[in-house]
Amino acid sequence: MDRQVAPGPVDGQEATGILEYARASVDPALRRAVDSLPGSMRRIALYHFGWEHADGTPAAGNAGKAIRPALVLTATGALGGQHAAAVQAAAAVELIHNFTLLHDDVMDRDTTRRHRPTAWTVFGDADAILAGDAMQALAQRLLAEDSHPASQAAAARLASCVVELCEGQHADTAMEKRGPAEVTLDEVLAMAEAKTGALLGCACALGGLYAGADEEDVDALDAFGREAGLAFQLIDDVIGIWGDPSRTGKPAGADLIARKKSLPVVAALAAGTPAATELAELYGVPYEEGELERTVLAVERAGGRDWAQLQAADRMSRAMHELSRAIPDPEAAGGLLALAEFVTRRSN
Amino acid sequence: MDRQVAPGPVDGQEATGILEYARASVDPALRRAVDSLPGSMRRIALYHFGWEHADGTPAAGNAGKAIRPALVLTATGALGGQHAAAVQAAAAVELIHNFTLLHDDVMDRDTTRRHRPTAWTVFGDADAILAGDAMQALAQRLLAEDSHPASQAAAARLASCVVELCEGQHADTAMEKRGPAEVTLDEVLAMAEAKTGALLGCACALGGLYAGADEEDVDALDAFGREAGLAFQLIDDVIGIWGDPSRTGKPAGADLIARKKSLPVVAALAAGTPAATELAELYGVPYEEGELERTVLAVERAGGRDWAQLQAADRMSRAMHELSRAIPDPEAAGGLLALAEFVTRRSN
Numbered sequence: 001m002d003r004q005v006a007p008g009p010v011d012g013q014e015a016t017g018i019l020e021y022a023r024a025s026v027d028p029a030l031r032r033a034v035d036s037l038p039g040s041m042r043r044i045a046l047y048h049f050g051w052e053h054a055d056g057t058p059a060a061g062n063a064g065k066a067i068r069p070a071l072v073l074t075a076t077g078a079l080g081g082q083h084a085a086a087v088q089a090a091a092a093v094e095l096i097h098n099f100t101l102l103h104d105d106v107m108d109r110d111t112t113r114r115h116r117p118t119a120w121t122v123f124g125d126a127d128a129i130l131a132g133d134a135m136q137a138l139a140q141r142l143l144a145e146d147s148h149p150a151s152q153a154a155a156a157r158l159a160s161c162v163v164e165l166c167e168g169q170h171a172d173t174a175m176e177k178r179g180p181a182e183v184t185l186d187e188v189l190a191m192a193e194a195k196t197g198a199l200l201g202c203a204c205a206l207g208g209l210y211a212g213a214d215e216e217d218v219d220a221l222d223a224f225g226r227e228a229g230l231a232f233q234l235i236d237d238v239i240g241i242w243g244d245p246s247r248t249g250k251p252a253g254a255d256l257i258a259r260k261k262s263l264p265v266v267a268a269l270a271a272g273t274p275a276a277t278e279l280a281e282l283y284g285v286p287y288e289e290g291e292l293e294r295t296v297l298a299v300e301r302a303g304g305r306d307w308a309q310l311q312a313a314d315r316m317s318r319a320m321h322e323l324s325r326a327i328p329d330p331e332a333a334g335g336l337l338a339l340a341e342f343v344t345r346r347s348n
Numbered sequence: 349m350d351r352q353v354a355p356g357p358v359d360g361q362e363a364t365g366i367l368e369y370a371r372a373s374v375d376p377a378l379r380r381a382v383d384s385l386p387g388s389m390r391r392i393a394l395y396h397f398g399w400e401h402a403d404g405t406p407a408a409g410n411a412g413k414a415i416r417p418a419l420v421l422t423a424t425g426a427l428g429g430q431h432a433a434a435v436q437a438a439a440a441v442e443l444i445h446n447f448t449l450l451h452d453d454v455m456d457r458d459t460t461r462r463h464r465p466t467a468w469t470v471f472g473d474a475d476a477i478l479a480g481d482a483m484q485a486l487a488q489r490l491l492a493e494d495s496h497p498a499s500q501a502a503a504a505r506l507a508s509c510v511v512e513l514c515e516g517q518h519a520d521t522a523m524e525k526r527g528p529a530e531v532t533l534d535e536v537l538a539m540a541e542a543k544t545g546a547l548l549g550c551a552c553a554l555g556g557l558y559a560g561a562d563e564e565d566v567d568a569l570d571a572f573g574r575e576a577g578l579a580f581q582l583i584d585d586v587i588g589i590w591g592d593p594s595r596t597g598k599p600a601g602a603d604l605i606a607r608k609k610s611l612p613v614v615a616a617l618a619a620g621t622p623a624a625t626e627l628a629e630l631y632g633v634p635y636e637e638g639e640l641e642r643t644v645l646a647v648e649r650a651g652g653r654d655w656a657q658l659q660a661a662d663r664m665s666r667a668m669h670e671l672s673r674a675i676p677d678p679e680a681a682g683g684l685l686a687l688a689e690f691v692t693r694r695s696n
Contacts, residue, residue, distance in 0.1 A: 130455075
């Protein structure tokens with residue numbers, strides 16, 4: 001990162017500064033890209049990104065924390081590249097992320113996203129699907145029209161990533177339809193890597209490509225982002241069960257009540273202990289009022305919480321190892337480290 | 349085209365030969381691309397292309413007439429390029445076409461495609477959406493991994509085309525929700541150009557790019573494909589009303605019964621004659637048994653058929669003009685001309 005936004009040692013402030021810098025760098029390119037869409041596709045995209053209300057009047061914008069664009073720009077800067085050269089790639093990654101959100105919300109029937117009604121609830125399923133399709137195309141167009149020597153390799157990598165995201169979302173929805181005993185820990189980990197880790201890894205890899213890094217370093221950056229993404233998912237799942245609702249903004253135990261096969265739950269189910277058997281029995285039938293405490297305790301006693309926290313720590317340590325392979329200088333790697341710690345910090 | 353498949357003058361046999369040649373050239377690349385998809389996405393794509401039955405057993409394959417790949421390869425050949433160099437681009441265009449079919453079938457709730465149940469009826473909406481998303485990504489990956497000097501310009505053009513296809517599909521579904529008097533002829537023509545003409549034009553343009561044609565010729569090829577596509581849509585709409593069901597395979601008057609705002613209908617509604625008023629009254633309420641003949645006559649008396657046929661002839665003449673701009677040698681242009689005549693031939 002530029003000296004003024006990522007100076008010296010890693011601290012909590014640094015990640016926030018990087019994210020603000022990334023949002024400010026990428027938003028103009030993102031906005032220009034969205035504005036180039038024809039009428040209806042533009043309107044839905046503007047709504048989704050929070051730049052317009054449902055009635056088409058301007059809004060302040062609320063396009064999320066810009067973690068993926070920040071990873072692109074920070075990885076580029078850490079390897080000696082210019083941020084300005086990677087802005088289109090960062091915008092492309094953000095468009096891909098948001099295209100998958102639009103489609104996932106349709107499939108999952110989720111009604112709220114970033115504290116607003118999801119696009120399909122406002123514009124209907126068909127238009128939300130079409131706007132997502134157009135946003136995937138727009139992401140690829142940004143790279144295809146980018147004259148940077150890395151843009152074509154980045155396009156190939158981003159396209160492969162989209163295929164992986166699709167398979168991850170498929171695995172997620174398919175798993176929810178299966179019984180709790182039928183899902184293995186390896187399957188859930190593979191799903192989380194495809195659904196969450198792949199695009200974080202791809203963002204880091206694109207940053208590397210735009211800095212002219214060699215293939216080995218680009219792959220190490222990809223692995224760094226994937227491992228950090230898995231750590232994030234593990235911590236997110238832990239928070240979904242044991243987090244403080246006043247801090248998470250989610251009702252307590254919502255994932256358990258919905259019988260979600262989150263990572264701690266699947267680990268607990270696989271433990272082979274009496275607590276695991278009790279959890280399997282609870283998960284075998286729909287949630288009944290008042291059972292939440294018993295379910296939480298069963299996951300905990302079957303070791304789900306400890307496993308997830310150890311696994312998250314292990315993934316973060318693997319992430320650090322991959323990062324040091326790609327960027328041996330700790331000062332240069334500081335920004336990426338700060339971002340990885342930021343996404344998993346909510347565990348504290 | 350190669351001498352052995354496109355010799356001498358334009359005739360009915362020529363287009364069939366070109367289409368068979370295109371199918372045979374593109375299928376191995378297409379099949380390889382689909383086989384590279386992960387498990388579930390691959391299975392849905394294999395089913396959609398007719399290479400597998402719903403239970404995963406092999407099928408003979410029935411991936412349509414390969415008009416778009418044929419346009420890519422024929423345009424390349426006509427401008428002195430090598431077919432073999434444009435095969436990945438032809439496969440990419442075919443993947444884009446099929447991704448839109450997968451998604452359109454979900455949105456339109458169409459249950460039959462190429463005489464088989466549509467993918468969403470077999471695998472569910474979510475998986476059909478995801479497989480479409482993966483196929484769009486795969487198309488872009490083929491171009492991004494293609495070392496041909498035109499591949500990146502082709503990727504940008506194809507991505508822009510996808511945005512246009514999305515807007516066209518949106519306009520189509522939005523129009524169906526409006527009253528018959530609220531839709532103008534310009535709107536329906538613009539919708540047909542975006543939904544049908546754009547990808548045919550893009551296929552021709554990509555062929556030009558892969559032959560190293562200059563921008564002006566590439567744009568003329570695009571315009572040729574668009575105009576031919578509009579002619580095709582006009583003729584297709586005429587057949588939807590006056591075609592012989594035993595030859596079209598569709599029940600007589602299905603579009604009128606469904607109150608579709610096809611081009612001849614909208615032209616008839618705009619005529620301002622007593623027959624137009626009668627048609628507007630018929631279209632203002634759901635179809636009632638026995639009204640088909642009266643509706644057909646109203647469209648005809650209001651001039652819908654004549655207008656559509658004249659308009660189709662005009663579009664074909666514009667297509668020929670654009671073609672002669674890009675490829676002045678009639679012999680070299682013969683293959684593209686044969687394909688354009690083939691797609692509109694069903695009118696006879």
